[in-house]
Amino acid sequence: MSSTVEPWFGRLAYVAMCLTICCGVLTATGWLHGPAGRGALRRTHQVLGTFSVVLGVLHAMTSVEGLPIGALRHALGMVGLAVLVAVAVTAALQRSTFYRSWLPLHRLAYVAVWLGAMHAWLGAAANGTVPVLWLAGITVLVPTITITLLRFLPPPTLVRLGIIAPSPTRRARGAVRVEVDHGLCRHFALCQVQAPQVFRVLEDGTLRYARNPEPEQAARVAAAARACPMRAVRVEVAGVRG
Template sequence: MVIDPIHTIAAAVGFASMFFLWLAIILGLSLARGWTMTSMKHSSLLALHGSMALIGLTLGIVHGFAQLAPADKTVHLIDVVVPFTNAVDPFGIGVGVIALEIMTALAISMTMQKLMGFHRWRALHSLAYAAYTLATGHILISGSETGGPVITVIVLIPWLIMVGLWMTGTASKEDKEGMADKFTTRLRGKLTTVQVDPIVCARFGFCEQEAPEVFQLRGDGQLAYQTVVADNQVDAAVAAVRACPARAISIEMGTSASVGMSGLRAAMQEQAAAPAPQTNGNYPTNEFSRIRTNGRR
């Protein structure tokens, strides 16, 4: 049997694409769950996540169009653009095309985060797990190199790791949201204050979309926020805590008091040794976003 060198190169590029896309998804999970926020800067992790995704997507596109090069011409241009049109392997190639198109849409959506809003953007971004699943199916169905059990297991292991981490993170997120709902009820009628860590804050503006009365992303790129939250703004403030991908916002509940609105305070980008001065309590430590009761978590 004569092995087409072009097919071999295209297959190698496809496997490399899957590796980088898997890394991007795992890094994305770390960003969403805040697993590495204490050991790695959010901006560094976000840059690494974007780089892995871009490399993986680029290699995936090269892999797809490289199928047009072999002399047997079993794949045509329409087959790598429109799903399920290939005459030889419509389903296997079709799911691969859908996976690549979803990932391309997700890459484009990165430029429209603020326009879409955090929740819509995050819901769209969750399709990355489905896209990787489809890409795994594409390899198992169409990949001539995956006929043996060893290669099949090697292909399935990253997918199983991704699913396991996603399920673990989802359960943890539901527990945290349930706890946050209980705290929201307890915050009512109390003196509720907001603090933003300027070292961690990445100025995405998702907090402003959730609670525009509390947070404002200024024209100079700095985040301004109300240090004291009115009772009717507690729900929005808690939603902003959940939405913040950098885990930079904390909410503190004090004793019962009448709530007066303070002026906007800016979370300036400064060095850790000289944090922005605050007037409502001590400046929070550089941890995950949290809701605190009387100074205790």
């Protein structure tokens, strides 16, 4: 294959991986609400993830011949691709496994992206194409790093930063009541991640939660309601439902 085409498989895989992470975080947190809804964002995340795997495999297949054995950048790339393929396989098994067991495996995508980024930068340094990667690579890498870091900040911090608006439950400071529609959603680990003192997933995958948590938990419960992909969590405070 032409030497001018081979590098583009890797570059496009790099961009697709970064965009996949961004869409995944926005899907899980519910920070972005467009006219098409969260379903469209989730499908975009899945399509970009598929492109990442396909382009990564093509990049490896067209570049593996003649590679020097033992080069760190190539080792990082191959390990990152292996992790990415594993994440893609487990994503296809999501419906047949407990979400609490599946989620840590899916989060290995963060590791795959960082390994891919290091592979790209070391490769650019070795090939003398750092100026090209600096412009295009930083453009997609900085938002990915920023969104990933924000993903793991607690809701009160996000409110102070202006990332999310204060929920009505936080302003009311009254008695909090939580209801979960078990018929709508089975991805209860998202609730536990956002409000671990209110929601707890048992070994068999069932959910236990406090129906009347402390008012101080209102912001975290509201974050869990936003993160629920099926909108199965309902929050009521002083007559205001969320």
